[in-house]
Amino acid sequence: MNVDCHFHVDETMLTLEKMIEGMNKHNVSKTALIAPMNETMFEVDSTFQHNLQSFFRFLILNAPQIGLKIYDGLVKDGYFKLYGNSYKIFTKPNNDIVVAAIDRFPDRFLGWVAVNPLIPESVEDVEVYLNKPGFIGVKAHPFMHGYSMEVLDPVAAMCESKGIPMIIHLSSEPDSFKYLPEKYPKLKVIYAHAGLPFWKKLWKFVKDQPNVFVDTSSDYLNPSIVKKVVEALGYRKVLYGCDGPYGMKKFNEYDYSVKKSWIESLQIPDNQKEYILGKNFLGLIN
Numbered sequence: 001m002n003v004d005c006h007f008h009v010d011e012t013m014l015t016l017e018k019m020i021e022g023m024n025k026h027n028v029s030k031t032a033l034i035a036p037m038n039e040t041m042f043e044v045d046s047t048f049q050h051n052l053q054s055f056f057r058f059l060i061l062n063a064p065q066i067g068l069k070i071y072d073g074l075v076k077d078g079y080f081k082l083y084g085n086s087y088k089i090f091t092k093p094n095n096d097i098v099v100a101a102i103d104r105f106p107d108r109f110l111g112w113v114a115v116n117p118l119i120p121e122s123v124e125d126v127e128v129y130l131n132k133p134g135f136i137g138v139k140a141h142p143f144m145h146g147y148s149m150e151v152l153d154p155v156a157a158m159c160e161s162k163g164i165p166m167i168i169h170l171s172s173e174p175d176s177f178k179y180l181p182e183k184y185p186k187l188k189v190i191y192a193h194a195g196l197p198f199w200k201k202l203w204k205f206v207k208d209q210p211n212v213f214v215d216t217s218s219d220y221l222n223p224s225i226v227k228k229v230v231e232a233l234g235y236r237k238v239l240y241g242c243d244g245p246y247g248m249k250k251f252n253e254y255d256y257s258v259k260k261s262w263i264e265s266l267q268i269p270d271n272q273k274e275y276i277l278g279k280n281f282l283g284l285i286n
């Protein structure tokens, strides 16, 4: 069973019906949804952008001190800045959108509770959502919401005690990927986008952490990075995800084949691909 562990709901970009259609066509049984983090964000297709993205990947891999500076520049004053455009970041994630999506397609969608720990009552909010059908864990975005990992202490302690995973998109705070696993060794952590913006350094750390994983979602990655992360961590620590609808160029035209082909084209046995495509994630949420 293939399960996408990382996708956002934003029907201004991609309707739930179209998602189900794409999932059916590409044999994805379930998708774990996250509230939108920012306003509608279509991208234009250009060679310039494509080259910029490749250059950014190269820097993060090979000259992280420069790559991290560029990364930091992507978020400023509550806006996400991409290729000269600015998109408002939502301070308070709208988890009700995910509740409604699960309500409409309970067999196909799971939910992450997106949390911004800078909002005082957020731990209580999180628990309310976790008791709703289909919710499996907590999403935190220290990069877009701009905070240091210690701010996640109460949420992380709660998730550890409940045995549920957290999925985290890291900021460039130095060594921030070590904080939660060292303080909450039983906490299940998934670092989004193969652990962006740390990649190699993070993989070295994650390799020996029994409860830490990465996902392969988003256009921050490409087939070569996915290959590298699987080589570095092995197939049991890597989870398939898309991070759609981000990266889309046109309304309702999301190409589900791309991220899945990154896994399918790996030179590993099919049964190992099955773990990446779903079994690892299902193991974390059972």
Ligand SMILES: [Zn+2]
Pocket: 006, 008, 034, 192, 243
């Ligand atoms: Zn995401």
